[in-house]
Amino acid sequence: MKLKHPIAILFIVLLGMTANAQWKKNKANEDTKIWRYDLECEGIAKQGSKLVKVWSYSKNPKHAISRGMKNAVHGVIFKGYAGGGQGCTSLKPLVKSVDTEEEFKEFFEAFFADGGEYLKYVSAATDGSIAPGDRLKVSKREYKIGIIVNVQFEQLRKRLEKENIVRGLASGF
């Protein structure tokens, strides 16, 4: 009888932890569902890559950091960025039409799922720490967090070409 209580407590605690983790994950997904972020060029990267700073918005700064990579890949595919300092030139999005995301909904949902394929095309360009100037509180309950990442632009383009989402330069010839 004595043993039953600790097992029940342990079970309840584990259940609570799982539910909490799931809630946090859902919350993070909710925060990035509308793809609210800003993308800017951070410099000239090595051949085939783009070095970008992505600013993500969230009520919880941790969510903004975890979603930064996803937002960066999404931004390169659908938004592009304007040029800027450090020799940056503007970058047009890989897809030409705003309807493409809806047209290939199934592919992009799987691609941008948690732990999805998008992770293959992005890596952190810093040691993970956020500079003080890149952690901004934009309102009472919202943060804007900037992280610098490296997007494997060429590989990403080739992947989308393979799916016929993007047309290759030599296709048709």
Next chain:
Amino acid sequence: MKKTVQLIFSILFLLTSAMVFSQAKKPTLMVVPSDVWCNTNGYMMTFNDQGSSVKVPDYKKAFQENAEVIQVISHINGMMGERGFPLKNMESVIKTLNSNMAEDNLRSSKNSGSGINESPIDAFKKVAKADIILQLTWTVNKTGPKKSVTFNLQGLDSYTDKQVATAVGTGAPSFSAELPVLLSEAVLAHMDNFTESLQIHFDDMFENGREIIVRIQKWDDWDGDLETEFGDEELGFIIEDWLAENTVQGRFSTTDMTESMALFEQVRIPLYNEKNRAIDARRYTSGLSKFLKNAPYNIPNKLVMKGLGRATIILGGK
């Protein structure tokens, strides 16, 4: 059994042929240093043309003496190759032309000792050429100890003279970076925008047809001209009607029309003919050539081509 195998092979052959023919003719691209760059860097030759001094770029000297131009071209060639569009290398083209010329001069027939036949036009055409020229210019800007590079890459259609792609801009100024590093950064920064604009040009071509130029001329000794009437219609209008019926959505512009010549620009031709074979300006204009040769017009003519995008019909004989 033998018949079945033969049938399978025949079907496979037909399918392969259809696949091969359904590819549009691929334009050739080549990076060429611009006249401005050659002039600024002292790679020009000066000729005396009937009293007036004429300057032309000396590409051979530029490739032999300037390592930076080789570096930039090599970088661009590499990046275009990765996009599935390997470029012609101008330095190699010049070398091949020179070696071909030397071989042709030395060659003689075993039987008669005769040399290779070459008309003045053939000789004139023996130059480095491509369907799209990637004209390259860069300038080094200096403000005190700071250096920056202004980079300009223009994709020029050799036939329509239109700029079909571009990438231009000035890189970030640097105190310490050396010129080759700044040039490398400039290529990396601009090539994506360049290929992007080139892609827009190709997309337009696939949608609206290839843009070519058609010229009509006449031999001196032909007694007809473009104002000669067939029925109630002048020959010039008959040719225009043929173009209207055989271009994509009837698109073409009559730029010039006199009694002895006509110039049609922005002629949009389909990429494939009715047999699903890829066509270029020559193949397309051969249709007009045959149309004029046959009754009721019976005009003998000569068809002359220039690359994928320019064709001339000379009326009155071969």
